[in-house]
Amino acid sequence: MGSHACKALAAAGYLPVSYDSLERGHDWAVKWGPLEKGDILDRERLREVLRKYSPQAVLHFAAYTYVGESVEQPGKYHRNNVVGTITLLEAMREADVPRIVFSSSCAVYGIPAALPLKESHPQEPISPYGENKRAVESLLRDRERAYGLRHVSLRYFNAAGADPDAEIGEAHDPETHLIPLVLEVAKGQRPAISVYGSDYPTRDGTCIRDYVHVSDLADAHVLALKYLADGGAPGGLNVGSGNGSTVLEIIAAAEKVTGKRIPVVRAARRPGDPPELVADAALAAQTLSWKPRFPGIEQQIAHAWKWLRSKP
Numbered sequence: 001m002g003s004h005a006c007k008a009l010a011a012a013g014y015l016p017v018s019y020d021s022l023e024r025g026h027d028w029a030v031k032w033g034p035l036e037k038g039d040i041l042d043r044e045r046l047r048e049v050l051r052k053y054s055p056q057a058v059l060h061f062a063a064y065t066y067v068g069e070s071v072e073q074p075g076k077y078h079r080n081n082v083v084g085t086i087t088l089l090e091a092m093r094e095a096d097v098p099r100i101v102f103s104s105s106c107a108v109y110g111i112p113a114a115l116p117l118k119e120s121h122p123q124e125p126i127s128p129y130g131e132n133k134r135a136v137e138s139l140l141r142d143r144e145r146a147y148g149l150r151h152v153s154l155r156y157f158n159a160a161g162a163d164p165d166a167e168i169g170e171a172h173d174p175e176t177h178l179i180p181l182v183l184e185v186a187k188g189q190r191p192a193i194s195v196y197g198s199d200y201p202t203r204d205g206t207c208i209r210d211y212v213h214v215s216d217l218a219d220a221h222v223l224a225l226k227y228l229a230d231g232g233a234p235g236g237l238n239v240g241s242g243n244g245s246t247v248l249e250i251i252a253a254a255e256k257v258t259g260k261r262i263p264v265v266r267a268a269r270r271p272g273d274p275p276e277l278v279a280d281a282a283l284a285a286q287t288l289s290w291k292p293r294f295p296g297i298e299q300q301i302a303h304a305w306k307w308l309r310s311k312p
Contacts (some may be wrong), residue, residue: 001159001214002061003029003168008218009059014036014225017053019046020062029168040084043091050095053091055224057099058092060085060246063132066176067107069273070129081132082139089143099228100140101221104153104236106210106277108134115281119155119236124255137236141272144234152224152232157210157240157279159217161306169307179211179301182251186260193262195247197269200276206247208276210240213294213303223288237287240279241295250297257301 002025006016011030018030021039036052038045040062063081064070070077092100107130108123125131136153143149160179162169170180184190198205220239228234245253251262284290294300 001156001217002059003031004163004214004218005017005059005061005221005229006030006032007163007168008022008215008222009225010032012222013180014222015057017049021303024064026171029171031167040080041087043087046088046091050091050097054095055097056194057101057228058097059101059103059221060088061103062088063103065092065129066178067127067129067273068270069129071133074128077128077132079128081129082135082161085136089139089149092149093143093147098148099150099225101224101228102136102140102151102153104137104155105130105133106155106157106238106240106279108137108155109277112276115201115276116242116278117238118280140234149234149267150228150232151234152228153236154217154220154224154239154284155236156217156297157238157277159214160211160297161213161215161294161303163215164306164311165293166303167304169304169310171311178209178247178250178256179304180308182254182262183258183301183305185262185307186254186305190288192265193251194265194267194292195251196267197273198266198270199269202246202275203205204246207264207273208244208246208278209280210242210244211250211297211300212239212241212279213292213300216290216292216294220284220288220290223290227288230271232287235287237284238279238281239284239290240281241292242281242296243295244276244278250301253298254301255306257298257305271287
């Protein structure tokens with residue numbers, strides 16, 4: 001996500017400076033500005049880099065993001081995602097950086113009581129990962145009241161696709177996201193795709209998710225940055241397509257895009273998976289004038305397939 005945002009920032013005339021420990025990131029993905037290596041928990045290093053560049057804002061993507069891992073290792077997630085953010089915010093205050101766009105998540109909502117999800121929906125996360133995101137949003141509100149920190153929290157739904165030019169894309173180890181896993185099966189790198197849960201109360205028994213193109217998410221960050229610079233009010237915004245696809249529909253779309261048969265293995269439900277998550281992104285459209293350029297799931301899969309085929 002950060003690398004796609006850097007491309008969008010550079011296209012909009014900004015110089016993006018990437019600060020990354022490279023624990024789960026890649027130096028080859030830093031193409032549009034300098035890379036400064038450091039950990040989010042290292043306050044002195046953060047302060048050094050912020051003072052070196054005097055940025056007008058921080059775009060905060062630095063978090064562990066696997067829901068299942070957060071259930072198994074909550075302490076690891078609390079330390080990096082929450083304590084790390086506190087460290088970042090203190091360093092920002094010391095360096096007089098006035099704005100932040102935070103990479104939040106629809107995981108803050110938990111099990112939906114109504115769909116599509118609006119920003120007014122109660123926040124009742126069901127995983128430590130979701131709790132982390134809710135906690136950071138609260139930290140930002142506290143600092144806005146105390147110090148005037150200007151902030152926007154973008155609550156992603158399921159990031160999908162890849163750079164349309166195939167310059168950057170997903171490269172996780174291990175990979176846990178559905179679309180790249182499905183495409184690895186199509187490419188012959190995996191024997192089959194596991195479908196976790198076939199008895200959800202959905203149209204085909206599998207989970208429904210709202211997939212939003214990663215480049216559209218990157219555009220939302222640039223718009224949020226401009227919104228804050230123009231004096232926009234702090235708050236949280238949903239960023240999703242407004243359309244839901246089941247796991248089996250994703251597999252069928254991938255078969256259509258790739259022309260390959262994708263074998264399926266049925267498996268038990270995973271803890272922390274709500275049956276359905278679909279965004280109401282009207283507030284982002286109204287506030288930021290944001291509109292997805294790539295809302296169709298087949299187009300998202302086609303871009304991800306182009307990226308995967310470009311790799312050796």
